[in-house]
Amino acid sequence: MGSAFDPFVMVTEEPAVVNSPPPLSNLTQEELKKIAAYKAVEFVESGMVIGLGTGSTAKHAVARISELLQEGKLKDIIGIPTSTTTHEQAVSLGIPLSDLDSHPVVDLSIDGADEVDPALNLVKGRGGSLLREKMIEGASKKFVVIVDESKLVKYIGGSGLAVPVEVVPFCCDFTRGKLEELFREAGCVAKLRMKIGSNGGDATPAVTDNGNYVVDLYLERDIGDLEAASEKILRFPGVVEHGMFLGMATTLIVAGKFGVTVKDRFG
Ligand SMILES: O=C[C@H](O)[C@H](O)[C@H](O)COP(=O)(O)O
Numbered sequence: 001m002g003s004a005f006d007p008f009v010m011v012t013e014e015p016a017v018v019n020s021p022p023p024l025s026n027l028t029q030e031e032l033k034k035i036a037a038y039k040a041v042e043f044v045e046s047g048m049v050i051g052l053g054t055g056s057t058a059k060h061a062v063a064r065i066s067e068l069l070q071e072g073k074l075k076d077i078i079g080i081p082t083s084t085t086t087h088e089q090a091v092s093l094g095i096p097l098s099d100l101d102s103h104p105v106v107d108l109s110i111d112g113a114d115e116v117d118p119a120l121n122l123v124k125g126r127g128g129s130l131l132r133e134k135m136i137e138g139a140s141k142k143f144v145v146i147v148d149e150s151k152l153v154k155y156i157g158g159s160g161l162a163v164p165v166e167v168v169p170f171c172c173d174f175t176r177g178k179l180e181e182l183f184r185e186a187g188c189v190a191k192l193r194m195k196i197g198s199n200g201g202d203a204t205p206a207v208t209d210n211g212n213y214v215v216d217l218y219l220e221r222d223i224g225d226l227e228a229a230s231e232k233i234l235r236f237p238g239v240v241e242h243g244m245f246l247g248m249a250t251t252l253i254v255a256g257k258f259g260v261t262v263k264d265r266f267g
Pocket of ligand 1: 054055057113124133
């Protein structure tokens with residue numbers, strides 16, 4: 001990390017002098033993720049129940065919440081982790097934890113995303129977590145999404161990377177085929193996500209926190225009506241949940257070379 005890095009830096013407009021380099025242009029993607037995460041934690045208040053997201057961006061928010069608790073700047077926070085990985089991180093940092101059974105209403109969730117479209121629809125789950133995230137973020141009064149600018153897309157699937165779907169292991173190739181067929185017009189290729197075997201062993205299906213598998217949909221073209229696509233995916237009995245988070249994000253924080261922007265879906 002460069003010495004000039006300040007995670008609190010806030011620049012919301014392009015520089016006045018056109019020939020100057022953008023203010024955050026020297027920062028790495030990791031530093032941009034941290035800036036977005038720190039900005040999101042400014043929404044956290046003492047006494048809140050907080051959904052703790054998963055991934056390389058959300059981990060910075062979890063660490064920052066812990067720091068503020070230790071400094072006494074936040075008090076009485078209860079974290080609801082969205083994955084076993086985040087659970088482990090939060091436990092190691094001493095953040096008090098609970099779950100949706102005990103705290104069915106979450107004040108605020110903070111999480112990263114793999115893609116964000118202009119309407120603040122998301123793709124999530126490329127890191128293997130999506131079901132617990134969707135349950136917890138869906139139960140949240142406010143859901144702040146934190147990304148670096150590389151995650152912005154014109155349409156869902158537009159990065160050319162996976163739109164994940166969590167499926168039950170039983171006859172997963174049948175379900176994979178059905179999903180591929182569903183989006184054939186969009187040039188869909190559906191692949192069962194595999195995990196490289198340790199010590200050179202054979203690859204095996206990647207298993208989620210919930211004991212399920214993941215089918216990744218690769219789309220050549222825009223699938224159009226996302227709500228209709230969501231309904232069709234969920235209609236297959238072998239599908240547990242998909243990684244399109246539609247209409248759920250209330251706030252988007254993007255860190256990019258020109259600074260940090262905060263976009264509110266309702267404002
Ligand atoms: O499965 C992973 C989660 O949905 C993550 O929130 C998402 O993949 C974004 O992760 P990252 O911040 O590491 O890009």
